[in-house]
Amino acid sequence: MSRRDRLSGNEAVANAIRQINPDVIAAFPITPSTEIPQYVSLFKAEGKIDTEFVTVESEHSAISATAGAEAAGVRAMTATSSAGFALMHEMLYVVASDRLPVVMAVVNRALTGPININNDHSDSMGSRDCGWMQLYSENAQEAYDNMLMAHRIAEDPEVLLPIMICQDGFITSHAVENIVLEDDETAKAFVGEYKPEHFLLNPGKPVAYGPYGVSPYYMELKRTQTEAMNHAAAVIQKVSKAYGDLTGRYYDLIERYRMDDAELACVCIGSSAGTGKAAVDVLREQGIKAGLVKIRAFRPFPGDEIADALKHVEAVAIMDKTDSFSGNGGPLGAEVRSALYQHKCKAETINYVYGLGGRDVRVEDFYQIFRQLEDIADGEEAPAWRYIGVRER
Amino acid sequence: MSNTIEIRWHGRGGQGAKTASLLLADVAFTQGMYVQGFPEYGPERMGAPITAYNRLSHTPLRIHSNIYTPDIVVVVDETLIGPVDVTAGLKEGGALIVNSRRAPEEVRAEFPGYTGRLYIIDAKSVSLRNIGRNMPNTPLLSTVVKVSGIMEAEAFFENMRGSFAHKFASKPEVLEGNMKAIREAWEEVVTA
Amino acid sequence: MKENLMKHISEKSPWQDMTPGGIVLGGGNSVDVRTGDWRTVSPKFHADKCRQCLLCFPVCPDSSIPVVDGKRLDFDYDHCKGCGICAAVCPFGAITFGEEEQA
Numbered sequence: 272m273s274r275r276d277r278l279s280g281n282e283a284v285a286n287a288i289r290q291i292n293p294d295v296i297a298a299f300p301i302t303p304s305t306e307i308p309q310y311v312s313l314f315k316a317e318g319k320i321d322t323e324f325v326t327v328e329s330e331h332s333a334i335s336a337t338a339g340a341e342a343a344g345v346r347a348m349t350a351t352s353s354a355g356f357a358l359m360h361e362m363l364y365v366v367a368s369d370r371l372p373v374v375m376a377v378v379n380r381a382l383t384g385p386i387n388i389n390n391d392h393s394d395s396m397g398s399r400d401c402g403w404m405q406l407y408s409e410n411a412q413e414a415y416d417n418m419l420m421a422h423r424i425a426e427d428p429e430v431l432l433p434i435m436i437c438q439d440g441f442i443t444s445h446a447v448e449n450i451v452l453e454d455d456e457t458a459k460a461f462v463g464e465y466k467p468e469h470f471l472l473n474p475g476k477p478v479a480y481g482p483y484g485v486s487p488y489y490m491e492l493k494r495t496q497t498e499a500m501n502h503a504a505a506v507i508q509k510v511s512k513a514y515g516d517l518t519g520r521y522y523d524l525i526e527r528y529r530m531d532d533a534e535l536a537c538v539c540i541g542s543s544a545g546t547g548k549a550a551v552d553v554l555r556e557q558g559i560k561a562g563l564v565k566i567r568a569f570r571p572f573p574g575d576e577i578a579d580a581l582k583h584v585e586a587v588a589i590m591d592k593t594d595s596f597s598g599n600g601g602p603l604g605a606e607v608r609s610a611l612y613q614h615k616c617k618a619e620t621i622n623y624v625y626g627l628g629g630r631d632v633r634v635e636d637f638y639q640i641f642r643q644l645e646d647i648a649d650g651e652e653a654p655a656w657r658y659i660g661v662r663e664r
Numbered sequence: 665m666s667n668t669i670e671i672r673w674h675g676r677g678g679q680g681a682k683t684a685s686l687l688l689a690d691v692a693f694t695q696g697m698y699v700q701g702f703p704e705y706g707p708e709r710m711g712a713p714i715t716a717y718n719r720l721s722h723t724p725l726r727i728h729s730n731i732y733t734p735d736i737v738v739v740v741d742e743t744l745i746g747p748v749d750v751t752a753g754l755k756e757g758g759a760l761i762v763n764s765r766r767a768p769e770e771v772r773a774e775f776p777g778y779t780g781r782l783y784i785i786d787a788k789s790v791s792l793r794n795i796g797r798n799m800p801n802t803p804l805l806s807t808v809v810k811v812s813g814i815m816e817a818e819a820f821f822e823n824m825r826g827s828f829a830h831k832f833a834s835k836p837e838v839l840e841g842n843m844k845a846i847r848e849a850w851e852e853v854v855t856a
Numbered sequence: 857m858k859e860n861l862m863k864h865i866s867e868k869s870p871w872q873d874m875t876p877g878g879i880v881l882g883g884g885n886s887v888d889v890r891t892g893d894w895r896t897v898s899p900k901f902h903a904d905k906c907r908q909c910l911l912c913f914p915v916c917p918d919s920s921i922p923v924v925d926g927k928r929l930d931f932d933y934d935h936c937k938g939c940g941i942c943a944a945v946c947p948f949g950a951i952t953f954g955e956e957e958q959a
Contacts, residue, residue, distance in 0.1 A: 277693040277701075303705070370877035389705065410728070431876050442728050446702030447689045449724075469879055477883030484878060487867035492878045494871035545726030629705075633729045 273518065274452045280411040280443035283450055284350075284376050284436070285310030287418035289320055290458035293374075294345030294465075297325035297336035301355035302388050303440040304378035308350055330355035334362040334375075341371040342480045344470025346422065348373065352440060353380035356394040360401070366433045367402025368496060369480055372425035373433040375403075376418065379541070379592075380440040381628040389629020390440040392540065392592040396602050402496055404434040404503055405570040407540045411448045413567075414438040416520055419453070422462050423510045429502040439542040441629070453518060461517055503571045524573035526565040527580050529555060533562025535644040536581060536618075538607055539590040540566045543625075543632045550637030561641050566603065574610030581611060585648040586619040588640045592626045600624065600656030619647045622656035630660050668721040669812055670731045674750045675740035678710040684740070684801045684808075685716035691805070692720040692814055694823050700725050713748050720814060738808055739763060740787075740800060745774050754780065759811050761853075763787040763800050768856030782856040783811055785849055794845040795838070802842055803849030810850055817850055860888050887935070891918060895938035897955055901930045905950035912942040912951060 278286065285307050288296070298308035314320045323340075327333045333349045340347035351359060356377060366373050382393040395405060404424065408414040417436045425434045438444055453461070469478045484492055504524060515521030528548050530536065537547050544565040554561040564580050566573070581587055589608070591601025599605065604622030611618060623640060626632045636659055647653045671688070675681025682703040689701030700719040717731045733753040739762045744750060751760060758780055764771050765786040772782055785807045787800035795802065809820050824846055825839075832838045861881035865873055875881060906928070913921040913928055920936035922929045943953035 277689060277699055368877060369879075410726075439728070441702075441705045445705060446700055446728070447686055448700050449693065449698050469876070469881070479880035479883050480877065482878050482880055488874070488878065491869070491871035491874050495874045495876065498871075499876075542728040545728050549727045631730045633732070634727060 272454050273457075274454065276450050276452055277447050278411055278450050278452075279306075279445050279447050280408070280414045280438045281306035281378065281445065282310060283411040283415040283452075284418050284438070285314070286452060287415050287458070288348060288376075289314045290419070290453070290455050291346070291348075291422065291462050292320045292459070293322050293348045295323045295325060295337065295340035295347040296349060297327050297333045297340070297347070298349045298351070299327050299330050299333045299355060301330070301352050303380055303390075303444045304350045304352040304355075304376060306444070307376050307378070330358040331362060334359040334366065334373075337373050337375075338362060338366045338369065338371055341366075341373050342369065342470065343472045344467055346374075346465045348375065350376035350378070352378045353382050353388075353394045357382055357397065360398055363398050363401040363403060363433075365481070368484075368492065370431040370496070370499065371433060372422070372431055374418070374421040374425055375433065375435050376414075377435045377437040378440045378444045379437055387628040388440075390442050390542075390592075391627045391629070392437075393594075393627075395435060395437050396591075396593045399570060399602060402432065402500070403570060404430075404432055404500070404507075404568070406434065406436055406507075406568055407566060408436065408438040408443065409542055409544045409565060410443050411438075411446070412450045412520070413522075414443065415450060415452065416514065416518070416522065417567075419458055419462060420507075420510050420514050420522075422465070423513075424503070424507050426465060426467070427502075427506045427510075428468065430499050430506050432496075432499050432503060437541070442542045451518075451520075457517065461514065500571050504568070504573060507568055507571075522567060523576070524568040524571075525576050525580060526567060528563040528565065530562040530564060530580050530584075532560055533583075534560040534585045535641055535648060536562045536564055536584045536587045537590060537637065537640060538564045538566065538577065538581075538587060538603065540569065540592065540603065543590065543592070546632055546634055547637050550634045550641070553634070554638070554641055559641065559645070569603075572606055572610075574606070574613065577607055578610045578614035578616050581607075581618050582614070582616055584616075584618045586621070586644040587611075588644055589620060589622045590640075591622060591624050594624045594627070604656060619653075620655075621647060621653050623659045624656065625659045632660065636660055667723060668719055668725070669736065669814070670734045671718040671720070671736045671738065671808065671812070672731050672734040673716040673718075673738045673740060674744050674748055675714055675716070676710075676744070677712045677714050679740050680799070680801045681714055681716045681738075681740045684738070684805055685718050687801065687805050688718050688720075688808055690827065691809060691820065691823060692718075695815055695819075697722060697814065698725045704730060713744055720812070734758060736761065736808065736812055738804060740804060742766075742771070742774075751775060751778050754778075756780065759783060761785065761804070761807055761811060763804060765789055768854055772856045781811075783807060783853050784856055785853045787849065790845050790848050790852065794841045794848060796841065799845075802845045806846040806849035807853045810853060820850075821847060860885055863888075890934050891937050892920075892932075892934045895933075895936060897938045897940065897953065898933070899931060899936065899938070899940065899943050899951050899953045901928075902950045902952065903930075905948050907948055907950075909947065911945050911947065915941050915945050917941070 600622035689699040787803040
């Protein structure tokens with residue numbers, strides 16, 4: 272039996288971790304993800320989990336200990352944000368190239384500077400090419416659901432890649448909302464036992480992890496990594512379907528909101544999608560054919576699905592909660608445009624950089640964006656990318 | 665969206681405005697409502713002005729922004745009136761609740777342009793009298809529930825008895841004081 | 857000698873043949889790499905002068921001095937890289953070292 276509750280996003284993720292009962296958690300506190308290991312250590316103290324909780328001295332150590340435990344043959348997890356995430360950067364690549372199905376809770380926070388504790392996506396987007404899968408969550412419910420699906424996706428023999436389950440710092444991590452929790456037995460049965468084929472503490476079948484990759488092998492090994500990511504999309508869909516059949520909450524790589532006949536659309540990630548949907552509903556009442564595409568999986572990047580969702584759209588706003596400082600907009604803008612070009616989509620595009628460092632994103636911001644899209648659809652020239660929500664002279 | 669009640673709390677770091685917003689979310693949740701309770705976070709210090717929010721609705725909540733046009737504003741600390749524009753965006757027909765021991769007309773005079781509903785509750789005295797400490801949250805919660813109309817009095821008291829019994833399981837002597845505080849606050853709130 | 861589980865993988869192998877993460881199956885298979893080929897200068901063991909003090913065996917960086925039943929045997933030239941440390945520590949002149957000693 273599922274249970275209705277009201278929890279913050281961090282509480283939701285911590286409860287998923289309690290149900291998963293991983294063998295090892297190594298974590299270092301950093302706002303706004305601190306509560307996750309804090310709740311987990313409380314569960315440990317209360318005897319609700321038998322996880323080995325490793326208190327480390329930095330995030331570099333947190334991810335290293337997590338990787339070591341996973342290679343040894345057990346489920347290992349960690350959680351982080353912002354600067355802590357950045358301190359893991361080097362090891363993120365190692366975990367991915369070692370093909371260790373580590374699951375990490377990421378609570379997105381701006382990566383300095385200037386120093387800031389509030390939400391944007393500059394931390395995880397900064398490591399978008401490290402070889403991890405990334406699922407983003409709109410609210411506490413999705414953060415919980417994504418976390419319960421994470422191990423089955425990551426540990427699938429066709430994938431064997433680490434995964435980040437991301438949610439927006441404070442906006443969902445510290446906001447109490449309604450949520451449906453699965454009962455412990457159902458959750459545990461869905462997640463299942465971890466049965467790795469290869470692992471270090473296996474005397475009958477020894478292996479060595481992390482060999483030096485000399486040039487004659489390095490590129491072939493990277494090719495296997497990208498092949499695993501190629502398989503990941505189908506596995507995410509398969510696991511999400513099984514989860515939907517179990518819980519009634521279905522997910523895909525992207526969510527299409529009122530896109531069937533949409534002429535104008537927004538593409539965005541995370542908590543702003545809900546705000547955008549509310550705007551779409553109001554605009555629809557006014558006769559404007561607005562729609563929204565929410566990116567759930569950013570890695571693997573669902574280019575085909577995005578292009579399919581946008582194939583009949585006249586103008587689309589691609590929204591980045593981080594700036595690439597490329598002089599060309601943000602990463603989502605670049606990748607969505609690439610997908611549209613590849614699929615010969617004719618939609619006009621504009622890339623918005625928004626919501627940096629906790630700048631609030633309002634329904635009114637979406638109205639403004641859709642107004643601009645109407646103008647673009649009517650043939651008005653618009654810049655390739657711009658900021659929204661910034662004070663301008 | 666018209667069935668959504670939006671509430672904004674103004675307090676100072678350490679006074680429990682965030683906790684109050686979470687308590688209110690809890691109460692509304694038990695009524696089967698969809699709820700959001702969240703503070704506006706920053707590097708807060710004790711005493712610095714802070715804001716917390718609630719959305720309460722009978723339909724699922726999706727908007728994840730702060731609240732700019734609240735139905736109800738709660739001023740936990742009246743010294744914020746002036747330094748903070750507490751009535752900013754307050755809806756026509758909305759309500760302003762101020763924690764104050766001053767006379768209603770005196771508080772009303774603080775808001776020269778404001779013609780809407782104003783409720784005064786001396787939450788400090790109520791809590792000192794019944795709980796023995798300045799814990800304005802509990803009486804203010806009672807006032808907000810009454811003003812918002814999300815619950816009837818007896819149902820609310822019954823509900824709070826349950827959650828206090830759980831919260832104060834190890835010190836039952838505190839329970840009755842808190843119960844008295846919410847009942848008194850329900851009765852003592854005055855309209856200015 | 858145990859089976860080499862990696863022998864099907866070489867510098868000519870396509871990416872499809874790589875192990876996940878490049879893990880080395882079987883483990884302990886550095887013995888399969890004939891580092892002795894790298895040697896340009898060789899040690900030579902003179903059994904008649906050896907007192908079996910075993911000072912040489914622990915200093916060998918390549919485990920190329922086999923010890924059986926407490927007695928050292930001749931060098932493992934498949935893996936000896938020719939560093940000469942063993943010759944330097946031998947108190948009895950039982951190990952000579954030089955190009956002329958090439959095994």
